[in-house]
Amino acid sequence: MDRPSWAPSEVDLSRPSAARVYDFYLGGSHNLEVDRSMAREAISLWPDLPAIMQSNRAFLRRAVRHLAGQGITQFLDIGSGIPTVGNVHEVAQQASPDARVVYVDNDPVAVAHSRAILAGDERTAVVHGDLREPEAVLEDSRVRATIDLDRPVAVLMVAVLHFVRDEDDPARAVATIRDRLAPGSHLAISHASAEGRPDSAESHQELYRRTPTPMTMRSRAEIARFFDGFDLVEPGLVWLPLWRPEDPSSAGDRPERMTGFAGVGRRR
């Protein structure tokens, strides 16, 4: 049967994708010319961007190490992006070889790529899901088969919540997931904020309107609210480089230039 002309196709390679743009910032080549030209334009307006992205990715690494150090062996990484150096399962499995990780993303290309990379790995699963539909994510059979929600889980929402617009009610999504988590579970969030660089934020958000996932930067107070029902672990919700830096010097002298907040909370 022919596809009726009125049924839209889902994979549109003519628009930049947040996942691939991010890969470019991190020095990867898992990207297309649309992604690179958007990224170059962004960098020309805001040269710190690659550093900010690296700072974000480094937070992800530190958060996973910390959580694995707390004995957590199950990770639910929502908005996981394109697999690149320092994937969550690599970091987690260094600490505990039987750690299990589910990667969830709503970008079909990122999902297909993740599946190709992780094919055959029993301890990981890749789910095409959307943070805005948390019930479906929690019910997903692959999620259920890989992690046990009745035991502590670390949920990672790293650099993803700013892709959920206010009208899609990100707080509800986070709360829905929180309510399904066992005691001892954790939530790690990093989130873009205009508070560090109010001058650059607007043009940057403008650029992301070209992608299927427009960007909403939020204030520190707004981001803190996502941790309702969680107790923030030290040092709380802070600029990206300030969250448990491995050596104090690496935080740099102007951490607010890395315009994002990061935090990890423990479910009450």
Added chain:
Amino acid sequence: MTASAQDERDAEERSGALLELASRWAEAVAGTSYVSLPRPEVEQLLSGLLRRLVAAARLRGVQTAAAVGAEVGAALVDAHFTSPPTLSRTLAVLLDGPPGGGSAEEDGAGEAGARQRWHRVVAAVAAGFSAALQERALREQEEILRAAAEAREQAEQALHVSEERFRAVFEGAPVGIGIGDVDGRILEVNPALEAMLGHPAEEFRRREVREFMHPADLEQVWRLYGELVRGERDHFRLEKQFLRSTGESVWTDLTVSLLRDEHGRPRYQLAVIHDVTSLRRLRRQLEHDATHDSLTGLANRKVFLDHLDDVFRRAAPGARAGLCFLDLDGFKAVNDTLGHEVGDRLLVAVARRLDAVVASSGHEVARLGGDEFVVLVSDCSGPDQLIALAEDVLAAVAEPVPLGSVQVAVTASIGIVERPIAGIDPAELLRAADITLYWAKADGKSRWALFEDERNARDLTRYSLSSALPGAISRGEFVLHYQPLRRLSDGALHGIEALVRWQHPNLGLLGPESFVGLAEQSGLIVPLGRHVLQVACRQAFAWFGACPGGPFVSVNLATQQLRDEGLVDDVRVALRDSGLHPRQLQLEITESAVIGTDLLTGSTLDALSEMGVRLAIDDFGTGWSNLTYLRRLPLDELKLDGSFLRGLRSGTDVDPVDSQLVASVVSLAHLLELTVTAEGIETRAQVDHLVAIGCDAGQGTHLGAPADRDETGRLLGLEPRPGGSRRAPRPTAPTALDEAPTRSG
């Protein structure tokens, strides 16, 4: 200082310099690209690489040096140092580096050679880095493109699956569905819509939405449509007509929704269309039926009586009112010889003529039932006015009525009553008209008669049946006829209804309509009913024996019997004396008898039901009770009035309203766990229809006409059982009632 101590110190020095260089290197490349390592680990990685480079530069083998340099370049890329600045900064740091610090044993000439070898190694790093980077980039490009293709394919596949599901729903939906774009072009329609409007899909696709405008469309339909396609509203719903290809109109419940693309721009419109033509017809019909006679469209009995009450209540002092009460002469003969169909059409024709005669005058015409009509003149000047009217009516009715191939000539008789409103009430007025009609008939039919008080008084004494009633019971003039109730699915005998007749010495066999009213007025109904009950039970025992699961005998109870405190005892005695099992006796009561049921009746019914006697509601549908009310009573069966079956007589042309009504009554009754017997079944088609509806049992000429005892026994193959009653000898002599000679009627 020993040589080895010197060596150790040199080595320490060299490695201190090396670490310092590694740290500078790490500093230089920090942030050029993302490596998943904390800073100390980066330094460790780099110092390891540095050590390999230094070692390689000491060797004389050009090949080895280049190979090690290339490996180190590749190792950088492996650690995800992937950006061009990483390389340029790396080169800047390395070119500054060894051999100076690392090669104390070299002489001047050696120094130059060492530096040259170092530069070669560093150049090899650059080459190795570039090659690895290029390879990596190509590999990742390939990966991402393959992932994109894969994702596309999966999306297509998911789409395919969901499309197939959608297709199945679309094709199989019992409602019409159409999809169009916002320019009004129709893109797809489903088979249900094709069938509903009678156009094939291609025809739809050639047309535009606006071509489906109907002349009767309200302006708002197309205003809402305009708002929808412009994206100002997301859906609307309304009732709208469409023209079928045949030219008729279809009433639909139409919902149109707007489908937008991912940017929120209007793209398509989706119409979901239910055909509500028959529903609307039913709705209108029900409204009309409540106030109109379904056959002729005239006001019905209820409306007429309400109106009459109104006239009396609102009458000015001194106002007069009159009635012409009309009944066709020999209508029964028309029905019997030409069939009900013709009879009905005749009634319709008569109704039209009556309507035409009084139309201009503003008088009201109603059909009271059967072939009885009435004209009410609510503000009349005197008897002459009514007589003139009656003559006009008689003349109009007398014109032969062409009914298909035959001309039917009928006459009518009219009873006229005309009175000052003040001296009479509506019921009396009606009764007077009824009596007068009887005079007109008795005087030779095809005429009118005017009510006179004296004649009325004379009649009362002379012809009163009521005076003859008491003696008639003892004289054995009442006999029972029986009519079978059959299970519709297989025709098995469900029960048998006992029907009382008066074998009048002068008037012949009289049906209950001629004497039950009188018996009720005089209170004789109670003894009469008791006798009927006893005879019926004895006869049933004679036919069926005591058999709780077998056919039952069904006996009609009058309202007064139901109110009689002795009823429960009468029933108990009748059962005991006959030996019949209580489940084999059914008592039929009318809706009106139980409406507004008083406590006594309620407890009577409960007592009977507890005894095991079956209780049925007779002529259901003619009164104004409803099932929700009846559910409080301990009933077993509902007997659906024959008037409901009229529309189901023919096999081909079934009246959807009647069919719908019967079906809903049956399903409601079943919900209340009542069996349903349909009365007045005249045709095979009705049986088929009722079976399809799920009706349990039926009664009517098609399933067996009423017949006297002997005839019934023969017809049903029921041999009287020897012994009759199980009580012998009988306590009372057999009443004349069941021994009376019978004549079929």
